[in-house]
Amino acid sequence: MAKQSEAQVVLRLDRITKTFGALVANDAVSLDLHKGEVIALLGENGAGKTTLMNILFGHYTADTGSVEVFGQELPPGNPRAALAAGVGMVHQHFTLADNMTVLENIVLGTQPLWRLGFDRSAARARIIKLSGDFGLTVHPDARVGALSVGERQRVEILKALYRDARILILDEPTAVLTPQETDDLFATMRKAVDLGLSVVFISHKLHEVMAISSRVLVLRHGRLVAEVLTEGTDRHVLATLMVGEEVTPPKVADSTAGPALMRLQNVSTADQGSAPGLKSLSLDLRAGQIIGLAGVSGNGQSALADMIGGLTTPLSGTIALENSEPVNWTPRAAVSAGIARIPEDRHKTGTIADFDLTENAILENYSEAPYSRKGWMNWQKAEDFSKHIIDTYDVRCPGPQTRIRLLSGGNMQKLILGRVLEQSPSIILANQPVRGLDIGAVSYVHSRLLDARAGGAAVLLISEDLEEIMALSDVIHVISEGRLSPGFPRGSKTAAELGVWMAGHGFDEEATNAA
Incomplete structure (x- = not known):
């Protein structure tokens, strides 16, 4: 990696602030990223990490502040501008079409797939070359629905690289990976950095942050509270910075x-x-x-x-x-x-995405007292239960009417845990x-x-x-x-x-x- 003092600044976020109602997701956050560098963005669930990166990528518009990529300010709320500037983002929850091939998923959005002039063999050759260069082994003609979680993530990274990304944002990339798949991902990240890419690695896993990053930036309740060199810190210090107090197992x-x-x-x-x-x-x-x-x-x-x-x-x-x-x-x-279930997949079997927190909190016992009586729902009791889970399990959200798909993965998991454990199973x-x-x-x-x-x-x-x-x-x-x-x-x-x-x-x- 190039020395930070000598390397080009490829990304600059300046005093980014974002609120959702009364919830302050980001509070005047500033950071720089240098060429050929991996920085880790560390924080608790709901600390504002994903919101900050969604502002960078154009999914959200900041209330105040600006984003510069390679010295040029990006127009707010414009993902196409971020892509054109060389920013690629691999989301925590994959956005792939299961019924399409790897090649089709990667090329989708760059050109019409079924037009007469589409050169499928050239696209396949480029994907194979990128796969080899970055150690992302996956067959271009494989159906995405048949791939493992680790293989799907490789496809998401290849999508970004196919679009000539020079800055790669990885949002909680190891949340659903096995240890072996995590090792493979880190090998890919090291190759990417050697080839000049810059990476923002969003995580809360301290051993992974220590293993892959050169700098660590810590967010707590939406504010940037610390910035340290990885080689000059340890997991205990980072845990204390992240939580704000000693964490005792x-x-x-x-x-x-x-x-x-x-x-x-x-x-x-x-x-x-x-x-x-x-x-x-x-x-x-x-x-x-x-x-x-x-x-x-x-x-x-x-x-x-x-x-x-x-x-x-x-x-x-x-x-x-x-x-x-x-x-x-x-x-x-x-x-x-x-029998109370904390399911492996919080999206497919743990929650219903377009239901709010209250509806998800009573999914398994909505037809029973105190939430139902003679076929009539008591929504006040249901909301009281939802509020109790939010307060007890520190679910970071605007309120019980929030659709659960708008929460971070960790906060979704907290709601499921509260739903299970508060029933005394x-x-x-x-x-x-x-x-x-x-x-x-x-x-x-x-x-x-x-x-x-x-x-x-x-x-x-x-x-x-x-x-x-x-x-x-x-x-x-x-x-x-x-x-x-x-x-x-x-x-x-x-x-x-x-x-x-x-x-x-x-x-x-x-x-x-x-x-």
Whole structure:
């Protein structure tokens, strides 16, 4: 990377202010970005990071302030001007057409795809060259709907590079990526910087900020509160700057497990395309216990979560709830049984985008008291509940009538967590519960899961973060290709030993020993 003092300033934001009603999203924020530099924009959920970048890209118009790219002031609220100036943005939530190919998605908007003069072979050749130059392996003719999350993100980055982006904004790019996909993304970013691109990396993951950036700018409640060189700081200092106070992880005391609230016996489910189903899986979810499920993404975690939540039924095996077997296992039956779901995908299965916060807060129990009586809705009770979640879980939003699609991913997750945890459920299915949350919110969610355990709930924690699994779980299982390992008490296995099971080798050894 070029030295900051010598490098050209390619981007300058000057005293950007943006309000939404009474909410001040950005408060006189100024920053510079230099050629061949990665700066990290760090902050809590709702600190104003995404709003600031949406102003830069022209999606929002600032109340006051200006944006300069390569010395030229951009007209406000004009994404085409930002694109023409060399700014590319990869949003936290992808904007791809599933029914189109990679090539069609990348070229879309640059020229008509089906005109006679469109040179598809030239477009394919350019995409292949960009893929090779930046390490973004993806087939131009692949259907986007069939791609993994990591592959879709590569397509989004290629879209920006195809348009000759010289400044790349990555908004929470690792929120839905596996650790392996994150490593691939960072390799791409380093190649991009070596080729002269400049990157704004928006995140709240401190270890990633330390790994990839040269400077860190910290936003808190819409204001720029600190700017530090990455090499001169550490994760503890950044956490304190971000939250404004010391962040202490909750202490995990030993617990005594109670009776099995849910028992799965030799359960198998159908494969879903290339994703494996469950293979004769047996598992007890006990009162007062957190069961951690570790594994590489796509090894049956979704199949297990769907089945527990009533979305699928087993091909074979049994589901028992406190020694009774439900006749028809459906989502309604699961909710009635006291199973609360924190779903993996907060957009597709956790919320309804055009519903407001109040409507989303009561999605699973809108037909019950106190929100409904004899078919009539009590919207005041519903709004009171929504306000309680907003206040208790620090959901940054203009108010309970806000459409949930307008919130940041982390604030959407907070609303879902409040909806689940405030119902005092007996069984909690926590599937990636802190994905997209900042360090302060993570600590709070973990403490609430521990409180639920102390109150007698059974918690199934599904996470791709092995540190989280090892820290919170009373018993850890590993899932690989739909198979479940034996239960390992907390502290009995190292990360490396769990990694052997995650790679499938522990199952092979177990089968050999059994034979």
